[in-house]
Amino acid sequence: MLNHELLIAILLLSPLLGFFINGIRFRSSNYLIAGAVATVAVGISFVSAVLLFLQLVDLSPENRRLAVSFFEWMAIDKLRVNAGFVVDQISGIMILIITGVGTLIHLFSVGYMHHDKGVTKYFAYLNLFIFNMLILVLGDSLLTMFVGWEGVGLCSYLLIGFWFSDSAKAAAGMKAFITNRIGDAAFILGMFILFFTFGTLNIHELNGLAPTLVESSWLGAVTLGTLMLFIGATGKSAQIPLYVWLPDAMAGPTPVSALIHAATMVTAGVYMIVRLNPIFIVAPNTMMVIAIIGAATAVLAATIGLTQYDIKKVLAYSTVSQLGYMFLAVGVGAFGAGMFHLMTHAFFKALMFLGSGSVIHGMHEEQDIRKMGGLKKYMPITHFTFLLGWLAIIGIPPFAGFFSKDEILWLAFSSPSGHWALWAAGALGAALTAFYMTRLMALTFWGKSRVDKKVHPHESGLTMTIPLMVLGLLSIVGGWIGIPHVIGEYLGHIPNYWEHWLEPVIKKLPTSDAIVSHQTSTEWALMGASVLIASISAITAYWMYVVRPGSSEKIKKAIRPVYEVVNNKYWVDEAYFSWIINPLIQTSKSLWYYIDVNFIDKMTFKVADMAMGGGSFLKVLQNGNMQQYAMYIGVGVVVVLSFVLMR
């Protein structure tokens, strides 16, 4: 068995090496070499992740922790940060998801990007992203995590703006970057507060130092710090109010959307909160904010998703909505459920994005679902795997999404910090999800073909369909490791592996033991209700878009004002522009003109003029005659030497 330090080093350095290899030869347009290098690099990482996970399983549950510190990164007074990395229950799962899904998406990209000129650059960025994401999840202190946090932000920016010759796409990249900066600033503030409070940034030590007493004040240090961290998370994970960048981020290549903007990077916020759950749990106000924001995002994004016609935009809003679910889960203290949904979502959302990529590829870069329809017979494999993803996301048992979403909804209701309103919001979100996802399926794959005569849709090659099939399989079975107790007992004592696995690192809510697990009947009822709502919603959508294709237009006319609001995404972007960005720009302009140009510049010019006046006296000495320069040296030596000797 390999040493875990070596394995972690291989895990981290293999994508970095891939990045260097592809980065050095970035002008090459040979997609096979670039793709092979990048995929093999991530594949090696995946293998070492699996080996690490196996080592982790062999350890006893109390000390499942493989830590390594390569060198001391910085030591400033109390602040001591090592380049240390930890594989524990949470990060172990994350590295499996990142490298596993990452490998599949690299493989998919080989087929998807083969016609692109910058393919080597693309793979270099992708490998760099994997490296940074691994740093993020493995870092043993908040600062190390922040390095990865910024690194993935950079890669996201580079990949969104990958086709930067299109100014709209370049602008989308900048929007993502700047929006993330706002969140990152808050993240840094949160780190400051936590460091001032606890005197360390090491996650393990922080979790150990977390106070036992719940902090009820809004202005307590822990509450403020966690709120700041949460704002950071809203930036990275696209929550209200900073979600606006994610739909625009679909400007990047589709595999990037699948990897970064669905499966891994955007879940970093959830992951961070789960890592720090002992800290968050003592700040109930923060938790409440998280839950409310999560629920609101879930519903809001889902409603916007109803009206979109771009296949990737629909999926993007769906991602925002599903991330809202995860935050809802962590907000009510169901950290395990949040992580569970993170994993299943990684599977089925990556699958759907890749499926949409396959569709776009087969349709020759067409993304508008109004120009699709009836693609079922042209691309059977894509359709079938997409179907699996659809079933998973709308929560039909026994697909993966059912178990995770149901657990979130149940805990939103039953947890001590839960509320029936949160459940209601979640259920509404689930119904909307079922509706727009069915609409997407119907408009894309089913019904009559609206494909342009000139376009001939075709099924994609093997490099693209194999990842689809693997992810499709995972979308079915991925949820089976976390079957809730009620169903598990009914089916014959299938244990909830997921809960057992995470138990040592997840803190329970202080008063949660009393209520959980006694109301099995309520749980069954709520489960049934949510499935029922989703099914009704899905059937309605099917009726509207497949059975009676014209009916949607009628409904649209009937509720025109509401439709307009939703179709324009609640004018959030416009509001940001008119209330925040434009005033800021105006202020900056006036500052520039009155302060900078008229005051500071004039001052500096005066100083410069004085310096020039002084220089004109001294420039006689600097006449370019080297021998005079040598003479100055000689005179200087004489002066210094005589001073030394006379003393």
Place this chain on the structure above:
Amino acid sequence: MTTMGSTTIEIAINLVKTILVFLMMVQAVPILVWLERRGSAFIQNRFGPNRVGPLGLVQLLADAVKFLKKEDFVPEKGNRFLFYCAPVFAMIPGAIAYMAIPMSVPLVTESYTFLIQGYEINVGIVFILGISSLAAYTILMAGWGSGSKFSLMGALRASAQIISYELALGLAIVGVILLYGTFNLAEMIQSQSGSLNFQGFGYTVAANWLPNWGIFYQPIGALLFFAATFAESNRLPFDLAEGEAELVAGFHTEYGGFKMLMFFIGEYAHMMVASGLMVTFFFGGYSIWNFSPEEVHSWIMNTFSVAPFTANVLNSIIHFLSYTIKFALFLWIFIHVRWTLPRFRYDQLMDLGWKTMLPWALANSILTAAIIFIGSHFTL
């Protein structure tokens, strides 16, 4: 100062020896001139100088008188000072360098060890290389002082050639230095005495029918060294400096009479140094084929039954003869090559020096170092 000795007696003896060796060299030059002329005639199927004295030997005296009687000519546009300096300096480097070469077994008495060489220097090789590299100045001085285009071009060519080939020369003997582990010429000769015998890779190889000479260890080095000495002494096939068709007579175009003779002496001194070094490095110096000086000494003692001191004297004389024979052989090769090989073109000369001999010399020294290291540290 080991060169001049510490006591007044030693200094006096060394000075006398220095003058003696210098005179010997100067006296050898007319013989070599005669040899060269007769030899060239022999090679070209002519008679050569054969009228004055037996075999034309008195021709030398006649030539000397002729040189002395010639007009002392200085070109009008030339630089008088340098023009006179150059031939004087031409004799010095060769003469000084030659004195460092041991010519026979040291003559040992009870109180004093009399070296049959000008003076002993512990870093002999470096000393000889350093001194002989000064020869470039005389050529440059002559070329510049003559105030003639032909002279200047010839001088530039010759000096460029000398400093180019110095590299190959120096690198060619790196192998020898590595092999014997010393800069001292006398020690080198000592380790070449006897029959072929060496150790390496855990084996001992002995061949009683071969002498223990450097040529058997360093054949490439010997070849390169010999070729480079030709270029150093500006002789055919490397006498580009005086390519008659292009440059009339190179840097000594304007010289005549006794000054010309001095240049001759300088050139022959170079030849002698080269031959002496060749003998010392690769052909066992004064040592006799297959016999060490001690063996010869005891043979003399036993055969003639003489006193040890007389035996020492006889031993030195025998070894001096041995050295002289080898030395003369190489001088003859110099002469023979001059009259048999054609001249190179200048770019061919530079190509040969920089692109062929220098890399080969480098390869030779690296290979030698590697073999010596591996052979002494590992066994097969």
Place this chain on the structure above:
Amino acid sequence: MLETSIFTEITLNHYLVLSAIMFSLGMAGVLLRRNLIVLLMSIELMLNAVNISFVAFSHYMGKIDGQVMVFFVMTIAAAEAAVGLALAVSIFKRFKEVNIRFFEHLKG
């Protein structure tokens, strides 16, 4: 007695003074001559002066490091001469003279 001992007993100081004088000569050459090549030669003179000090210290202190330093200095000096002469040649090709004043305008 002092006077004769200064002449008969050679100490480290003698070599150091010789070195200092030679260094000053080189420095004077650098400061006063106009010919670029003579300047380079003056620099060589200064380096040689320093070499004398090194070797003298090495001899009188009984440490070999001074000689190693001389070895390095010689190499650097040879390299410096090579580059300096190359510069001189290029200057000569352009102006048919090797005066230091052609370096005053570092353009063109």
Place this chain on the structure above:
Amino acid sequence: MTADAFLFWFLAFVTVVSGLSVILMVNPIYSALSLAMTMIGVAAIFVTLNAYFLAGVQLIVYAGAVMVLFVMVLMLFDLKHEIQAFTRGRLTGAIKIASVGILSGLIVGAVTMGLKTPVVITASSDVAAAPTVDTTRALAENLFIKNVLGFEVLGVMLLVIAVGAVALSRSKGGTHARD
């Protein structure tokens, strides 16, 4: 007067006089030849200090190669007499000469005043007592073991300098021109 002292004074005289003529000779060729003479003198001084190998290297490298290059370049340029050998400017000239003079005076003064007592030769002397071959050996060991990095760096630097010098002085044509 011992032989060593005589030798020292003789060599000091030779080096100083030839050094002086380096900077005073109007014809640069005489300067160069004087410098060659200085180099030879310095080599001899090395010999008096028991640094035989360095003396040889000094002869080979300085006198044999570097100075020959200088002389060759000077002869190639054919600079007979310079119209103005020394720098113009009386004031700067005076300052220059004065600073040089004061500097040498300071050094000489410092040396003779400050180091009145001769430096003690340490017991663990690896030069003075040992025979000369071992000096060379000690030099080699120091160079190739203790200072091997510097040696290698120097080698790389020489290569760079060689390339740079060739690139600087490259001209069209020459003996190897093909067309």
